[in-house]
Amino acid sequence: MSDILFLAHRVPYPPDRGDKIRGFHVLQHLCGHTRVHLVAFADDARDLEAGPPAWLTGERKVLWRGKPRWRAVGEALLQHRPVSLTAFDDAGVRDAVADIMARHAIDTIYVFSGQMAQYLPPTLPQRVVMDFVDMDSAKFADYAAAARGPSRWMMAREAKMLQAFERSIAERVDASLFVSTAEAALFRTETGADRVMAIENGINTQVFDPAADFARADAPDEVIVFTGQMDYRPNIEAVTWFAQAILPQIRARRPQAHFAIVGRAPAQAVKALAKLPGVIVTGEVADVRGWLAAASVVVAPLRLARGIQNKVLEAMAMARPVVASVPAAEGIAHAGTIRVGADAAEIAGAVSALLADRDAAAALGQSARAQVQRRYSWAACLAPLDTVVAGGARQAA
Template sequence: AVHADQLWMAPYAQLVRDAAPTRPLTVLDQHNAVYLIPGRLAADEHNPLKRGLLALEARKLARYEAAVCRRFDRVTWVTHEDFAAVQHLPAPAGEPDAAPLPNAGVIPICADPAATAPIDQRPDARRVTFLGGLHYPPNAQGVRWFAEQVFPQVLAQAPDAVLTVIGKQPPPLDGLGIPAANLDVLGYVDDPAPYLAETAAFIVPLLAGGGMRVKIVDGWTWGLPMVSTSVGAEGTAIAPGENILLADTPADFAAATVRLLTRPDVGRRLRDAGRCTAEQAYGWRSVYRAWDRVYAIED
């Protein structure tokens, strides 16, 4: 069998398939409905030229994605939402309209909670932490949104909070008026654990994206209290108010963040429930049988 990990690897899988003496089973592991990403970025882009280019990219990707997925024998998805988002796309010209979109099942991205001890959070934790690659446009957009529109409201109620940004290629944030004592842009770090131990609120302020956010699963695995937008938590086993706090406006996101900075009991409750979610729903052993079924080749 030939396995393509994400849409970008699909052309190479097809080359291998076509060159094989006997046609192998081909499987595409779709981590996102990719066309949604530039589409959502366009919706929040104020520059009309950038907005138009992003919208054009979304339309082109939608046509490409709808065609490529139909060229594989089996396609796996990380969320039901992604399958539905691609399923409704019409088959492009030249593709068989009657060909159903291959669906080998929804298999989430998992972690290894059994091998990962929860972070021992310090009682004086004051960090509000984002962790993720900032070269990824939705991450950079979300961090800028939080820094510009949310964090000033947090500081008004919790003046000792520290916005901590971990991840390579961070966007410039030093011109936003945040005092130096309240901003820690670290870039890439080998071991984020010391900073996570000082974290009162682990934030996922995404406004765009697709698939499931692995950082949500990581946050639960580490036992961190989290605040996320609805987009940031898509495709994960959220129980709002129990294993995560959800907020979609700057005021609501700031209020939820301040709640974790000022109510350690709420943070502990979220930590415990989130860790339980990771152990029950996102251990790799829980998906082994699903992958076995994907690769079961019928005679």
């Protein structure tokens, strides 16, 4: 096999947030077979400073993504393109891709996230694997359904234009990958595309292990924990709903219960939740495992969720009892080892019951860890990728 070019919308190391976790493990897996060259964006100064892993032996070009949103929106309206693409449209990345392809024998291009597909060359003698991860156009359609006024129009426009782009890319590439069978099936139904398959996310159960060496968080005795990137809209909406509509129902039965929102870059709306009784907003923490280990229950009350939620897999691996919304649980083969609630009352009832019965909560957590050990090792999840990538170069059209 010749070299691989890996295009990523965010530099995939360190693996400290959901999209970077998948990117990191896919990149590491590919580097175990051949030399891989990386072209990626950075939107955190620490990612520009981070050195590459020792196993990344190819070239590495990481470029800063600092385009303001107002400019991306203006370009999208003028150019009749999705904002998701103009936000990531960068001449420096285009030059970096062309330079690497000119100097190296690139056999395969692995595109990680739809935003990076705009950097594919016009003709493709190389094999191309498009890892959409989730169907972004469906996410914007969901946003549109919940929005009003100009925002509704903008989200509907994004959904329509992005789906047309996704369909056009799927027609050009050799394989379109998604993080769950449900997401892959949705893409086939909505676009009519073929050569679509699921490559699920895994979890490192040696790192996420309650017996591993890490510092336990200084948390209240009875604490409900949510983890995630806290400037991400679905996470903001999830914790707001939980703090305002669900936590009061729980505290009516368990007055000592607290809700800890754990994650970097909390938006102002998230910080404001700390004013509510029983709510803690930690901001970024050095090691999320400390808070997971301290959790009486871990919750994932997302009302908008696509694919497999890493936050749920991490909590399961840490042997914590998990209560999730229906959308957050949909992509996970949990085999009944987590509790699932369809509305605020069901989630509140499930959390309250687990807080009241610590033995049942501990047993549920142990069964959840056993399930991820059986089902979600990274080696098992990424094994089908070898066949996808090793298909060889195709003839140019």
